[in-house]
Amino acid sequence: MxxxxxxxxxxxxxxxxxxxxxxxxxxxxxxxxxxxxxxxxxxxxxxxxxxxxxxxxxxxxxxxxxxxxxxxxxxxxxxxxxxxxxxxxxxxxxxxxVFQPIDDLHLPSTDAGPERWLEHHTMRNWIWEAVEELSPALRLPLVLRHFSTGVTSYEQIADTCGIPVGTVRSRLSQGRAKLATALAATADAPHGDTAQRIRASRIEARETLAAAESGHFGALLTERWSPEITLLRGNDPVGDRSLLVRGMDGDLEAGVRQRLVHAVAGRSLVVWEMALLNPADNPDHCPPSVAWVMTLDDAGRPHRLRLQHPRPVRAIQSLTPM
Known part of the structure; x- marks a missing residue:
């Protein structure tokens, strides 16, 4: 050249x-x-x-x-x-x-002017609007791969979704291709405020943990979650609301606490990534972290919940706080 x-x-x-x-x-x-x-x-x-x-x-x-x-x-x-x-x-x-979470991307410095800051957030809202246009089967792997912080490897995504690693690769490839089409289709559509939705989700996560620690986890589930809430392992149902309450109460009694680290929030899918704090006398009670991967119903309530740990959990009974 x-x-x-x-x-x-x-x-x-x-x-x-x-x-x-x-x-x-x-x-x-x-x-x-x-x-x-x-x-x-x-x-x-x-x-x-x-x-x-x-x-x-x-x-x-x-x-x-x-x-x-x-x-x-x-x-x-x-x-x-x-x-x-x-x-x-x-x-x-x-x-x-590690792929940088969409809500934690580096913002332009304030001396770049409000126009640049506004463009950044407008682009983010547009991307999420396009993500919502994907089918659930394509949306979940794409969100985990690119917008979570701890469930990003093909193996972790495969375990969370209950599909083979090869299928994860295929769905990510399809999802990326369809995302480009969805971006074009939603360019002129109104875009929701992603930052506001994430802030609200973080508040919701902290309120959920506070309710659990005060003994009101079951009441909160009844009030805010779908009455048909189901715990999934991959694609297989393994329990309902009662198992979630027992698991949470059991870990709290053992001295385990959770703290929110990162939240991903769309209209149909929410991910809460938690650090797990074990008691000093039993430091290996739980893995160091857990991601709550929640599919929402039409009313915006958690309807399906998957829990993903950074390494395999020893048994279903040791499910860390939901």
């Missing part, structure tokens, strides 16, 4: 990046196609040949969608995309892939 063609490419990158930052999905798609070969080459250089290469490149595309507003030099977007791939590939090698 000569100097003139290189400069022309940078100018075109800058135009497409600014359009993508303004919310044009087509522009982002063109950017990704222009740089896909370079992104793939970076993944190959770190990971070597294998299916993880395509997974990392696809993950980078979703990350680019969420973070394109952070690009400071639109003409250098190619280097930015390759950096995302390199970081994700290295994390995968370390077996500790």
């Amino acid at each position: 000569n100097r003139n063609s290189g400069e022309a490419a940078r100018v075109e990158d800058a135009v497409l990046t600014r359009a993508a930052q303004a919310g044009e999905v087509t522009a982002l798609g063109l950017l990704l196609e222009r740089h896909r070969a370079g992104m793939r080459a970076v993944a190959l250089s770190v990971l070597g040949p294998g299916p993880d290469v395509d997974d990392v490149v696809q993950d980078a595309a979703v990350t680019a969608l969420r973070r394109v507003g952070d690009v400071r030099d639109p003409a250098a977007v190619g280097a930015w995309l390759r950096m995302i791939v390199r970081n994700a590939s290295r994390s995968l090698v370390r077996d500790s892939v």
Whole structure:
């Protein structure tokens, strides 16, 4: 590539990046196609040949969608995309892939002006509106992979959803493709306030834990959760409201406490990620954390609950506080 063609490419990158930052999905798609070969080459250089290469490149595309507003030099977007791939590939090698939660993305500094801050939140609300357009089967793996902090590996997602790891890969691939279509379809639709929904969910989580510690967990479930609430292990029902209450009360009696670490909140799906604090005289009573993965009914009440620990739980009776 000569100097003139290189400069022309940078100018075109800058135009497409600014359009993508303004919310044009087509522009982002063109950017990704222009740089896909370079992104793939970076993944190959770190990971070597294998299916993880395509997974990392696809993950980078979703990350680019969420973070394109952070690009400071639109003409250098190619280097930015390759950096995302390199970081994700290295994390995968370390077996500790972590995708930044959507509600904790780095906000532009206040001196960037209120317009930039507003654009950031508008983009976030738009993404969530598109996520809600996905089918439940595609939505859950995508949300866990990209928006949770602890249930991000294929194995953890497979265990939570009750599907094989290969199916997780397939559904993530389908979900990412359909997300682009959903983004285009919802571009002009009204978008809910994601930040407000997450704040409300965090309050709800803390109120739930407080009710449990005061002995009113069952009453709270009756008041706020679906009367048909079902605990699932994968896709299999394993208990109802009474099991949830027994499990919570049993762990509290053993001295275990939960503290909210992170919340993901959509209209149909909520994830509460909790740290588990074991008593000093029984530090191994529970794993160090648990994610409550809740599907909501039409009234916005938890209807189906899955619990995911960072490592297998010894027995169903040791379910940590629900």
